[in-house]
């Protein structure tokens with residue numbers, strides 16, 4: 305969702321802001337803008353559309369003397385349509401203050417009415433604009449800028465990451481956070497603020513994370529942080545291990561393709577340090593996952609959204625197969641508004657690539673309040689979900705820039721596989737998975753070869769099928785969540801209506817959709833035993849209604865090959881690893897089809913990478 309970049313220091317301000325904004329593009333946006341100082345005046349340039357539209361506007365009439373501090377923003381519309389007026393930054397009536405915001409101000413309407421009565425003039429339909437007028441209002445009352453800022457924050461209800469500059473105090477940028485991500489970048493005689501780490505990587509790897517309720521004042525040579533009661537607090541910067549190259553396309557046409565191909569590497573990194581290569585033992589104890597944390601757990605809730613939710617569904621099969629603990633998997637947006645039965649013997653597992661998804665975070669807080677133990681599986685170091693968890697297991701996938709999640713999913717599944725084996729040993733002393741752990745160590749190379757092998761065939765299949773309007777994805781057991789994930793990928797990046805179904809459910813309704821131009825992508829693995837045979841019967845039922853079948857199947861599944869229009873063969877593996885191998889062809893298929901349809905693959909319409917509002 306919205307992206308923020310801010311800078312104070314000696315660099316040329318416009319290139320820094322544009323570079324930062326480009327690196328936030330993946331979050332999803334529909335307008336963009338910047339603000340800086342020009343001849344001691346606030347200068348805002350903003351536009352509906354993409355960053356190149358903003359660049360065009362800037363360079364049509366290049367500013368003569370652009371100076372820091374400055375702010376940049378990419379807006380994902382919530383209140384008010386995407387337009388030049390609604391784009392951020394926003395200014396006060398006197399054009400002395402300028403502000404960017406990520407989040408939603410829930411009480412904006414009543415605040416706006418009050419401000420209008422006092423004579424403030426609004427230029428946009430946004431909730432954001434009330435913030436800058438409120439600050440102005442408190443300045444009018446005689447407060448100094450810092451007091452006015454703190455006072456304004458008290459009036460706001462909702463979620464926000466805010467950065468504000470004031471022309472009378474160009475020596476600092478004011479920053480505040482409540483339920484929307486914000487990270488500060490620490491440099492030499494320069495400092496930054498951004499909504500996400502990739503925007504900072506070209507400039508610094510030293511970062512400071514703000515917690516909810518905290519305020520930061522960024523000077524060029526220091527950063528002051530205050531808690532909500534205005535007490536000054538000390539924050540130690542953290543060093544980010546991601547490098548700049550990992551946030552760049554590196555010769556690939558799209559981030560999504562790069563990230564699909566990076567999966568073997570991401571798997572390697574996620575395994576690193578967690579498996580003892582001599583005795584094949586898995587160890588999460590250094591990350592805080594010790595017996596005392598889990599001993600009396602009687603129930604597990606896994607809660608997430610989108611692709612991370614699908615990883616959670618996979619985990620249910622893994623955990624219930626290896627541990628005698630019941631597992632419920634919930635969509636975070638549902639979980640948070642029902643009455644889940646939680647107590648101190650509940651383990652809540654939040655799964656999130658970004659670690660900032662609003663619904664997942666709210667669910668985590670709800671579970672915490674009810675006394676559950678909180679474990680999270682996150683990709684982004686220092687993200688809110690990670691920080692609010694009792695234990696966090698990081699997927700070491702590196703930055704995932706494409707809106708469509710790929711390597712985050714495979715590494716989430718991998719962490720769940722490790723977790724199931726680890727807990728089995730820890731809780732029941734059962735040490736029977738060494739052969740599988742050994743195979744896990746080799747899985748990265750196997751996956752690499754598999755990707756290379758299937759790419760031409762996937763391209764061929766995509767050429768034939770990219771014009772379809774509807775598609776079914778069918779799987780059973782541990783491959784059912786993969787069917788859901790395949791359908792989600794096709795929907796979100798190729799804009800094709802796709803439904804994921806448990807193949808056994810076909811007879812209960814969806815089989816009515818089968819026709820000659822509605823392909824069914826059927827997933828079947830011999831490793832699932834009897835379920836493989838059952839899936840074959842479901843496939844026959846599709847075939848006998850003239851539904852074309854594209855199958856993703858175990859090697860030498862002759863029965864399937866006979867009834868399939870096209871097929872991809874997957875090498876035989878262990879049951880637990882099936883999701884990792886079966887999801888990759890579906891990711892590639894969605895990618896190739898979207899490319900042939902000319903879709904904006906890395907930034908699909910209407911979507912945002914990090915969904916920080918509910």
Ligand code: M6R
Nearest residue numbers: 610611612656657658661708709
């Ligand atoms: O950052 P999170 O894993 O919490 O994000 C959850 C979903 O928003 C995300 O997986 C989304 O569904 C992706 N666009 C799917 O590709």
